[in-house]
Amino acid sequence: MSYELYYWPGIQGRGEFIRLALEQAGAEYIDVAREPKHGGMKAMLRLLEDETAVQQPFAPPFLRDGEQVIAQTGAILLYLGSRLGLAPEDETGRLWTHQLELTAIDFLDEIHDTHHPIAGSLYYEDQKPEAAQRAGDFREQRLPKYLDYFEAVLAANPDGDAHLVGATLSYADLTLFQLQAGLRYAFPKAMQRIGADYPLSAALHDRVAKLPRIAAYLASDRRLPFCEDGIFRHYPELDG
């Protein structure tokens, strides 16, 4: 049976971290909200808004696998990791991969808040001065702090610096690829300025992009483009 992924259509967003794992594993899945013949947005909203449902999700993305519905990007990848062969089998390794994913998601939240520091319910245009302030702090403090961390994790991996965890690809590597790609899109100047400080992360990005299934996915129309409705937004005034 196919996995069913539920996420807002039109943006990569948090759903993209799930898509990359499903694509790399060659798993069958339906991207429900983007496919009207499978119910489209209506099917997603029905699941999202049913307050009487047992194990109701708080927000997309969520995944349906038969009877089970799982929300929260980190929890979905924890669930899929062992099933798709994208995480170690032992508890210590699985937990470490998950911990890295949760840290990456914290990073992602901070990336989002560079253009929405005041409220997700307002437009960027309604919080531009505040966004400029927050983005400045992000570029100077938070961006290098997170990038330093993931670079150090690669360098310290006893199984080699080609992967975050162990000697084979994990969903955490796919996530770091997506973070690198998104940051280069959103903050090209900042990443140009400091990118050379992160050779292991850059090399991982390039290797992931060339994995046959990922390369095919990136070239397909299943891969949505980065855009200014997503999490990674290129606003030149926030870059520098």
Added chain:
Amino acid sequence: MSYELYYWPGIQGRGEFIRLALEQAGAEYIDVAREPKHGGMKAMLRLLEDETAVQQPFAPPFLRDGEQVIAQTGAILLYLGSRLGLAPEDETGRLWTHQLELTAIDFLDEIHDTHHPIAGSLYYEDQKPEAAQRAGDFREQRLPKYLDYFEAVLAANPDGDAHLVGATLSYADLTLFQLQAGLRYAFPKAMQRIGADYPLSAALHDRVAKLPRIAAYLASDRRLPFCEDGIFRHYPELDG
């Protein structure tokens, strides 16, 4: 062997969610950074700043259990849940408890950002107008959205509305207790205004507070008070 908890001394913060689980389980633990004889802050910073360490944490809290070091509040509770008898034993139940915890942590992040919308590296006093804006949106939109969600989860629990998961106490219940307590401290007016809409969550708070081990903990000096250095801060100008 005792668990070792590492977290900033002086505030409840994210460490409190771990402490509540350890206390309720009657587990032996050392709150390392608060106990100079166990190494204090120095011991914490040594683990935090060692970039060559395998499985280095990004930030506190982190937990040491023998050789294993686990960071990220959600991952720590996932690890402890089964060991302390505070989560279901089956995968579906464990994942659902974890998913609720991750949603609670998202809520907590938004609570934090009401007083720090621009940068964690600045003081509240340097971002007061922005905080007032963000807190207004939080009170009107996000606070009821999250509270609605947890109330609905309690109401939909097929094993009864006394717990978020199953028929017994889980760490997610302890987390919802702490969120309720913190919100009443930080936003007394807002919670007074809407608190009656959440009778199940309020009842859970009161029951947890009376659990013998939790009551003893709350009355001890191990329980730090809420304060304006923590995540839940009472700034009257942000309440309403």
